[in-house]
Amino acid sequence: xxxxxxxxKQTWVTTNCFGEETEGEWESETVxxxxxxxxxxxxxxxxxxxxxxxxxxxxxxxTGVDRKGLFL
Ligand SMILES: [Zn+2]
Numbered sequence: 001x002x003x004x005x006x007x008x009k010q011t012w013v014t015t016n017c018f019g020e021e022t023e024g025e026w027e028s029e030t031v032x033x034x035x036x037x038x039x040x041x042x043x044x045x046x047x048x049x050x051x052x053x054x055x056x057x058x059x060x061x062x063t064g065v066d067r068k069g070l071f072l
Pocket of ligand 1: 003004005006044045046047048049
């Protein structure tokens, strides 16, 4: 299964009218499952994939070379 780095959150929302039957419905919203890992890097808490905010950050973590001066 391909991870979309997001999940659908279901919330039961009720409309509470006093003296009447309580009605409700499921509301779904899509929330991101990514969390900040450290500087210029984040990962998906669901699949564990590490992603980068920029190509320069990716290069730094992969090669150790900070050509753009991101980590000064
Ligand atoms: Zn993911």
